[in-house]
Amino acid sequence: MDWFGVPLVLLATLLVVDISALNSPWRYECIKGYCQKKPITEETESSAMSLAACRLFCLEAGAIWPKPTGNASVGTVLSTINFNSIDVIGANSETSSFDLVRGATKIFKQQIADLVPNGVTPKGGKSLVVTLNIEKPNINSLSLDLIESYTLTVSESADGRIQAVINANNFFGARHGLETLNQIIIFDNLRDELQIARDVQIADGPAYPYRGVLLDTSRNYITVETIKKTLTAMGAAKLNTFHWHITDSHSFPYVSKSKPDLAKYGAYAPEKVYSASDVKQIIQYGKERGVRVLPEFDAPAHVGEGWQNTGLVTCFNWQPWQDYCVEPPCGQFDVTKPELYDAIADIYGDMFEQFQPDIFHMGGDEVNFNCWNSTPSIVDWMQKKGWGLQEADFVKLWDHFQSQALEKVYQKAGKQIPVIMWTSHLTNKEFLLDYLPKEKYIVQIWTTGTDATVSNLLDNDYRVILSNYDALYLDCGFAGWVTDGNNWCSPYIGWQKVYENKPAKIAGQKKYLVLGAEATLWTEQVDSTSLDSRLWPRSSAMAEVLWSEPSTSWREAETRFLIHRERLVKLGVNADALEPEWCMQYEENCPIGGKFNIDNRHL
Structure with a gap:
């Protein structure tokens, strides 16, 4: 029988239902934009709406x-x-x-x-x-x-x-x-x-073409099943790019077809790797949910484990680590070694064969010049070229690597494709135009949204992706791990702040240069047991900003957002709870300044 096959306003006169046939004594009624819990009476039993039904018709956009x-x-x-x-x-x-x-x-x-x-x-x-x-x-x-x-x-x-x-x-x-x-x-x-x-x-249709989530699987290994749950949640929010930070100095879990020893020596354990079949499975799982899987091979910094026996890495796990990198273990490529470029070309080739990406991420952040300056063979190489040992000279050394690595990317891709790089020394005002041509590079911003680097990039017409850490670093707000107190980017970022991190606010009239944004999860303090609650539902708040570009605030989106969190849980994603369930059933009573308690009405 079709209980709701006629307009809701006519149900009371057309249908008669025995209240004992209903599973609950409660119904919901839409009053001033809120679904309010009411008892079912003889007069209302035939038209009684469940909470799910009320939400479809009470909320703007039908709770979508x-x-x-x-x-x-x-x-x-x-x-x-x-x-x-x-x-x-x-x-x-x-x-x-x-x-x-x-x-x-x-x-x-x-x-x-x-x-x-x-x-x-x-x-x-x-x-x-x-x-x-x-x-x-x-x-x-x-x-x-x-x-x-x-x-x-x-x-x-x-x-x-x-x-x-x-x-x-x-x-x-x-x-x-x-x-x-x-x-x-x-x-x-x-x-x-x-x-x-x-x-x-x-x-x-979406406002922005790039709507992503970054997941680091090197600091802590993340299981394939947990990655799949992330892709499930991304599909539910119409996010379209899974940025896979698959390797780093901590571990090398990616099984490279041409360099299998990197994973053999660099993974945390033989079972903590991503095999060719794992990668294939993840790519297909993502595509079916509308998500591209974008690999990142971060270089020339953020390399270490797996490379120990190659002779291509310097300052690996040097101490005190604070002198050579931002967190232990340190490690950077020795970019003066000609054989390095054949090695990374092999890895690029493996990634292009497997992922077939339309864009590629080359990383390129947090290069420590003191690491290179403390390596005698690198210093000797630079001096033989007549270079000094100042910042500008080490930027030139970095460009020596970057230009050759980029050619290897193009070679393995079979064409010139867009390449993404993080903000870094190379994106500083004094180096940007000389070393990162805007025709070749997209810059992913991880500084604050108000940093001068952002305005300089936009003023020079660079395409950008926003991952400003003051709103989109979702590992922030937890205990310190290399020191006491809280971690470096505290405090915790609530979904409301994520929702208000709008490209138009950051880029203004240059908004057309913003391809989109990406929520990031670095996993120093996250593994498969805690990942869901760190990413979700907060990443979904960013998803609406990038899809809908709302002119309204998070307050207007709150009820739909709470419903979406429930939707994620139904899909098997352990999304973080945002409020007591009581507020879901009596939603008009909870928000400060809400439509009901603001004028002290009790209906």
């Missing part, structure tokens, strides 16, 4: 996260659907995106199944037919200029089936449409039914 950028109408009607009668019609087997469509379809159905509590069998309903109209079904990879927009309509056909139609340029846009469709399907726990919003019309 991130908020759609175009028209978003979810109507006023819910229809019951039959989980055993859901069909998705998409690309045919002759197209290159067929496997991705098939994978996304499986995910779509599984997310619906996950809505149903254990031990409950949903009551029957109407068939749901989802049609994916993909204009270019042979696109199977992301690029910075790819159109990720979609439209979604939901209606009831003459034969009584529910029809959902998604139109998109390519698979990735269609997948976003499926994600939105998932979010307007609810489980009504009053009646044990799966229900879908009907009469839906949504037009949607």
